[in-house]
Amino acid sequence: MDMPLPDQSILSRKAEIVARLQSVLPKNAVIHAESEVRAYECDALSAYRCPPLCAVLPASTEEVAAALRVCHEMGVPVVPRGSGTSLAGGALPTADCVILGVARLNGVLETNYDDRYIRVQSGRTNLSVTGAVEAEDFFYAPDPSSQLACAIAGNIAMNSGGAHCLKYGVTTNNLLGVKMVLMDGTITDIGGAHLDAAGLDLLGLICGSEGQLGVVTEATLRILRKPEGARPVLMAFNDNEVAGACVADIIKAGVLPVAIEFMDRLCIETSEKYAQAGYPDCEALLIVEVEGSPAEIDEQLAVILAIARKHDPVELREAKSAEEAARIWLGRKSAFGAIGQISDYMCLDGTIPVSSLPMVLRRIGELSEEYGLRVGNVFHAGDGNMHPLICYDANKPGDLELCEAMGAEILKLCVDAGGCLTGEHGVGIEKRDLMTHQFAPQDLEIQMAIKDVFDPSWLLNPAKVFPLTSSASRRIAAE
Amino acid sequence: MNPQTEIELAEAIAAAKGPLRIIGGGTRGIGNPVVGEAISTSELTGISLYEPGALTIVAQAGTSMAEIEAALDTENQRLAFEPMDHRTLLGTSGMPTIGGVVAANASGSRRIAVGACRDHLLGVRFVDGMGTAIKNGGRVMKNVTGYDLVKLLAGSYGTLGVLSEVSLKVLPKPETSATLKLHGLTDAQSVDALSMALGSPFEVTGAARSDDTLIRIEGFAASVAYRLAQLKDLLGSFGEMTAVTDPAASQVIWTDITNVTAFASTSGDIWRISIKPSDAPATIAALPSGTQTILDWGGGLIWAQTPAGIDLRATLPAVGHATLIRAAAKTRASLPAFQPENPILTALAQGIRAKFDPRGILNPGLMG
Structure with a gap:
């Protein structure tokens, strides 16, 4: 994975840059010792590492603005960082950048149950947003797997999804407003507690822009009343394609489950050894969850189970208690960790039309044989968001590169099937160079032109999202 | 062309x-x-x-x-x-x-x-x-x-x-739908009732006020019946209410709200005001006398039919905006249809337009 060479003139000015940042921020908010900046050298895509020039941890919007003004004046690139859980390298530093971490911005500013929103500082973790409102039986819907750790700032940057977005949507559908600081230190509000924009939908543009347009310091988020209850059902099949067909039939039938999760044999077996959830021995497993009152749940599950029976299941298991429900989810929730126990892995995030599921799974199996790398498939089947886990050995020379090459083939396959490179993790550095497979030059040009408007000197997270060759002229012009 | x-x-x-x-x-x-x-x-x-x-x-x-x-x-x-x-x-x-x-x-x-x-x-x-x-x-x-x-x-x-x-x-499409009508509420009571319904776990898919305060639920028949009963219970303190359980009749109610049928063929200007729902009662109270309103989105959307030629933006709450949807040519010439935003957002929007349409030839000026 290439990254631009660091700007020597910035490296040589480190002392001056640190001093300027220290002059506008509290003393403990500027981290510059070599041993300490190492903490920011990578995010959850930990195969790639590079310590930054320094890191700043502002505690207010004004401090964020002050830090950005300094970097803007001194021409120093800034990589914003939420909790550093990006699987795409969204928060990966370059040696000449300042990491701007929002971890100290973690407060709740306002909760309003009548109007059903919460206003938080952007460093607050996803799960603690729900934590702030659950005493009133409310919740914040987007639930990425990393929700215990990941920050709202990162959720907004990547437009994060989760297991329950089939019903509740992803971050952009639950984001009402932001306070944002532009690279030159300008502070502005976009949106708010009302539902739509007065002019152009800039909020929709900001969400998912991977920290390249501005630094979000506050967010107004939609909160929802918790459903009366939820119950999963587990369905086991002896064929991936049959499981795929079952998903399509459930969706067509007019039931809208909150989640439809899929696991293949490698994931089932591995997570079973690790978590002992009691999963059946089968090729493909679906977990379908519905919500409502007990009677409503019964009614929806009856429809779903009737459909499943037509697909010759190996087993159908309905949770009869909270404990059984937890066991059904246990294996799925342990899947990534379980695979991590047996191997290094790279987690992909391509999305495909649900109808292409059988074809894509078959082709992934073939690629697995060609490359000699095992692949586990665990994903959000209802919306076609796949998460193939490619196993490799980080200690074996060349294995990471082989894994990357195979990952690229799978992602191209997703695009060719009518889908996209990334459904919820973001492009970051990981899928940057595949963008030309999904987009024509003019499609990328207009996106980069938008960055020109928000950040004319291309200082904010400049080496992400766009292929380096596509963004080169802009990045070099800015230097 | x-x-x-x-x-x-x-x-x-x-x-x-x-x-x-x-x-x-x-x-x-x-x-x-x-x-x-x-x-x-x-x-x-x-x-x-x-x-x-x-x-x-x-x-x-x-x-x-x-x-x-x-x-x-x-x-x-x-x-x-x-x-x-x-x-x-x-x-x-x-x-x-x-x-x-x-x-x-x-x-x-x-x-x-x-x-x-x-x-x-x-x-x-x-x-x-x-x-x-x-x-x-x-x-x-x-x-x-x-x-x-x-x-x-x-x-x-x-x-x-x-x-x-x-x-x-x-x-x-859902199997069926039903509408609960609450009668004779003030604007403040109406928004309170809508907030209570939207803040319930009963999956309300419409929350409006025309003459009556209107709450819609949709889904499988047994579920709709159950949630209707629960909502009646929850909203009991708001007084008299009736339920429309025929799905076709329920649909007509919501088509009329969505399309603002009540203000068709009327005189005056039509504004569409987007605000925080709980600001609706005070916002309505500050509108020019002679104004008629319909609320949707739990109070977050106000359709206002006002006497012609009045700019009502000065009376709006700080967060929110109003779009002039229908007015005589003279009014449209003097009032921008879309509410101007703060100078920073205006500059960003202009910058974006200049990238998408450098010659400024696509519906120029339509949004301001």
Whole structure:
């Protein structure tokens, strides 16, 4: 994975840059010792590492603005960082950048149950947003797997999804407003507690822009009343394609489950050894969850189970208690960790039309044989968001590169099937160079032109999202 | 001009010598008046892909809503954001197009539960002001590949590009629906009741106030009956209420709210005010005397019919905005249709427009 060479003139000015940042921020908010900046050298895509020039941890919007003004004046690139859980390298530093971490911005500013929103500082973790409102039986819907750790700032940057977005949507559908600081230190509000924009939908543009347009310091988020209850059902099949067909039939039938999760044999077996959830021995497993009152749940599950029976299941298991429900989810929730126990892995995030599921799974199996790398498939089947886990050995020379090459083939396959490179993790550095497979030059040009408007000197997270060759002229012009 | 393909559309825009007035079905006419040569998407028609099992439809921008709805009907599906048909309110004729729906981000009562058109829009193809055809998004429900221009294009009223193709998420129609009517409430009581219903776990998909305060639920029959009973219980303190359990009758109520039927063929100006729901009672109280209002989205959307020629923006709460939807030519010439934003957002929007349409020829001035 290439990254631009660091700007020597910035490296040589480190002392001056640190001093300027220290002059506008509290003393403990500027981290510059070599041993300490190492903490920011990578995010959850930990195969790639590079310590930054320094890191700043502002505690207010004004401090964020002050830090950005300094970097803007001194021409120093800034990589914003939420909790550093990006699987795409969204928060990966370059040696000449300042990491701007929002971890100290973690407060709740306002909760309003009548109007059903919460206003938080952007460093607050996803799960603690729900934590702030659950005493009133409310919740914040987007639930990425990393929700215990990941920050709202990162959720907004990547437009994060989760297991329950089939019903509740992803971050952009639950984001009402932001306070944002532009690279030159300008502070502005976009949106708010009302539902739509007065002019152009800039909020929709900001969400998912991977920290390249501005630094979000506050967010107004939609909160929802918790459903009366939820119950999963587990369905086991002896064929991936049959499981795929079952998903399509459930969706067509007019039931809208909150989640439809899929696991293949490698994931089932591995997570079973690790978590002992009691999963059946089968090729493909679906977990379908519905919500409502007990009677409503019964009614929806009856429809779903009737459909499943037509697909010759190996087993159908309905949770009869909270404990059984937890066991059904246990294996799925342990899947990534379980695979991590047996191997290094790279987690992909391509999305495909649900109808292409059988074809894509078959082709992934073939690629697995060609490359000699095992692949586990665990994903959000209802919306076609796949998460193939490619196993490799980080200690074996060349294995990471082989894994990357195979990952690229799978992602191209997703695009060719009518889908996209990334459904919820973001492009970051990981899928940057595949963008030309999904987009024509003019499609990328207009996106980069938008960055020109928000950040004319291309200082904010400049080496992400766009292929380096596509963004080169802009990045070099800015230097 | 009536281009028949995206290529013809691109050529026409590239060759344009002056401002263009972009027309879909010509039924909406929202925004500041535009002077320019008309360019219509009416010949860009047809559903290019419909996958009921993937909940996806892709259509050319000029495809009529009638055609879209007929196709979805055959699979018992629908556009869940309940697009507003502006013909009744504006007294226009013609056939609304899917491109027009997207360009106006036209969303109805169900927006409070399922989101707006922008939330269901999966992908767009459009031609920018230089005649370049561009795509963004796609046809899958989860897609964070690159910047989200899909949202940006929704509600941009043809000022950033002329849509040529759109793909949308569709959803199954529910088995049935019902409406609970609460009678004789003040604005404040009405918003309180709507907030209580929307803050309940009973999945309200419409929360409005016309003469009565209206709450809609949809789903399987037994579930609707159950939630109706629960809501009656929850809202018991608000006094007299009746339930409309015939789904067709319930639908008429919500079509009338979404399309603002009550203000059709009336005199005066029509404003659409977007605010925080709990600000609605005070906002209404501050409107000019003689104003009539309809509330939707739990109070977050106020349709106001005001005496002609009055700028009501000065009386609005700090957070929110008002769009002038219908007024006499004289008023439209003096009041901007869209509420001006703060100077920072205005500059960003201008910067974006300059990138999409450097010559400033696409519906120039329509949004201000």
